[in-house]
Amino acid sequence: MVYLYHVTTPKKAKRYKQTGKIKGPVRGFDNLMGAMAWAIKAGRKVIYQVTPVSPVYLLPDHHNKWGRAYWTGEVPVENIKCIFSAGDDPWD
Secondary structure, eight states, rough: OOEEEEEEEEHHHHEEEEEEESSSSSEEEEHHHHHHHHHHHTOEEEEEEEEEESOEOOOOTSOOOBBBBEEEEEGGGGGGEEEEESSTTTOO
């Protein structure tokens, strides 16, 4: 199974729940460590494990030494799982 680790803000996480999807393009890392490093750099507090429903493509400019970044199309909320949230659950 292919997963992407998508980093976002609590505000956007609430929007995902309201709309029932993450609007494409959805960017994410191939591993949790890469996503965590990006979250610290970007100041974002929520990390989702995303199961893509369409092909994934390499993002050559969004990598770090811990992981590679990819993008995919729209993802329904049924295909995301919260892996990390600093603070309150973004979907409450």
